[in-house]
Amino acid sequence: MEEEYDYESAAELYELVPFLQAFPFDDYEIVLEKDSFDPEKMGISPIILSQVQGLESPEMINFYFVDGETQAMVTLYTQDLLYLQEISGEVEKLNSTNESLTKGISSNSLQQKIESIKQNLEFVEEIGFNFVGSGIFVSLLDDLLEVHGLDMPAKTRTLVRTLSSKVNENRFTADELKVVTSYYNFLLNHMRILLGIVIAAKIY
Numbered sequence: 762m763e764e765e766y767d768y769e770s771a772a773e774l775y776e777l778v779p780f781l782q783a784f785p786f787d788d789y790e791i792v793l794e795k796d797s798f799d800p801e802k803m804g805i806s807p808i809i810l811s812q813v814q815g816l817e818s819p820e821m822i823n824f825y826f827v828d829g830e831t832q833a834m835v836t837l838y839t840q841d842l843l844y845l846q847e848i849s850g851e852v853e854k855l856n857s858t859n860e861s862l863t864k865g866i867s868s869n870s871l872q873q874k875i876e877s878i879k880q881n882l883e884f885v886e887e888i889g890f891n892f893v894g895s896g897i898f899v900s901l902l903d904d905l906l907e908v909h910g911l912d913m914p915a916k917t918r919t920l921v922r923t924l925s926s927k928v929n930e931n932r933f934t935a936d937e938l939k940v941v942t943s944y945y946n947f948l949l950n951h952m953r954i955l956l957g958i959v960i961a962a963k964i965y
Contacts, residue, residue: 774791774792774822780962781822782961783965785960822839824837829939829942833946835950837958845958849959849963855960858884859953862953862956865877866949870930874949875925875926878924878949884952885955898948905940
């Protein structure tokens with residue numbers, strides 16, 4: 762049964778960040794995080810792009826999306842969104858970026874996903890984010906493997922994280938392939954969410 766739409770929560774979200782009403786991608790559910798956020802209770806570390814200093818309880822916004830048979834989540838501080846709004850006028854090539862990310866997400870090829878991530882690293886850096894090599898994304902792969910009860914040699918993990926051309930479907934077991942695919946899909950969806958925020962800010 763489809764869940765009833767929470768109009769009150771949506772109103773709070775759009776009051777806080779009005780331009781999200783123009784978010785262009787309907788395959789993400791956007792939810793304002795109201796309760797205290799305890800990363801250790803999540804099982805997997807929440808993905809937060811930047812640290813806000815001097816705030817006891819910053820508002821966070823969750824972007825939920827479906828990845829295969831599971832639901833994944835990207836979490837951003839409202840300050841991140843407002844920053845993206847400020848610089849949105851300077852960002853270009855939005856259509857080609859979206860086409861590349863959408864192609865990477867839908868592809869079954871790990872190399873296609875890797876190429877799409879690499880193609881759009883410049884976009885991510887242009888808007889002030891550099892997260893692929895960050896500690897949070899290093900731990901994400903480890904967390905995903907742990908949740909699925911899998912082990913993977915350190916060398917292979919490094920190849921996955923560094924977007925190596927040596928990564929291919931034949932290198933992994935079926936279960937490992939699901940984890941690596943989810944890892945890359947997370948990076949791609951994260952980029953696309955940032956893109957969607959920029960687009961929303963431009964057109965609102």
